[in-house]
Amino acid sequence: MKILVCIKQVPDMESKFKVAADSRWYDTADLAWRMNEYDEFAVEQAVLVKEQVGDADITVLSIGPDKVKETIKKALAMGCDRGVHIADDEVSSREPFQIAGMIAEYARDKNFDLILTGMQSQDRGSGQVGILVAELLDLPGVSTVVAFSLADGRLELRRELEGGVKARVATGLPAVVTCQLGLNNPRYPTLPNIMKAKKKELITVGVADVLKVEARQQTAKLYFPEKKGGGLILEGEPAEVADRLITILKEKTAVLA
Structure with a gap:
């Protein structure tokens, strides 16, 4: 069984963020980096499948500058078999369709039985890449998965929907699955596995070899939300509060009497 896991290197969310000089992304200087939290669940699920079936082969893929190799190595230490680094120093300017296009182009002739991604990235948060990969490869795609079972070449999955509702989904292989928080408990790499x-194998693929789709959208400007004044709490009897509220609305807005 061949498995592809797609991961992303993101800043530690406890970092102090600044908008970059071009106002289109955050300033990457002086940030600590880690594996995207959602992707950790994808890596763990791939390793669990390998432990279940015994003969699975796991490739972990990440797109970005040279420093993403450190995140790939963590996935290798967790149990993946080989790493693929798509070298792209401009990855932060790529929109989700281009990211998905690069993954699909790499995977197209590799005959992967299962492709796992995180539900979304912590920095961009579009939640689009995994499902776009499924569409580009013409494969079934199941998102926000919180329970996973593989038997007889079929997946039995549970998706998390709005309001905490769970939906049961079944599909055959090959398929693409995006992983939600709580799917499993990602393992910590042990020292022997870190050394292994x-x-x-960690191969590098040039971005020109896999970037075959044009951007369909772009980020015009990135900025922090404007600070607003604090709220006003009105206390008292309902009739009195209503009168005061109407007075405030007349003073602060264009509400007519």
Whole structure:
């Protein structure tokens, strides 16, 4: 069984963020980096499947500058078999369709039985890439998965919907699955596995070899929300509060008497 896991390197969310000089992304200087939290669940699920079936082969893929190799190595230490680095220093300017297009182009002739991604990235948060990969490869795609079972070449999944509702979904392989928080408990790499990861294959693919789709959208400007004044709490009897509220609305807005 061949499995592809797609991961992203993101800043630690406890970092202090600044808008970059071009106002189109955040300033990447002086940030600590880590594996996207949702992707950790995807890596763990791939390793669990390998432990279940015994003969699975896991490729972990990440797009970005040279520093993303450190995040790939963590996935290798968690149990993936080889790493693929799509070298792209301009990854932050790529919109989700282009990111998905690069993944699909790499995977198209590899005959993967299962493709796993995180539900979304913590920095961009579009939640689009995994499902776009499924569409581009003409495969079934199931998003926001919180329960996973594989038996007889079929997946039995549970999706988390709005309001905490769970939906049951079944599909055959090959398929694309995006992983939600709580799907499993990602393991910590042990020291022996960290040492083994250093010897595992890690190949680099040039972005020009896989970037075959044009951007369909672009970020015009990135900025922090404007600070607004505090709220006003009105206390008292309902009739009195209503009168005061109407007076305030007349003073602050264009509400007519």
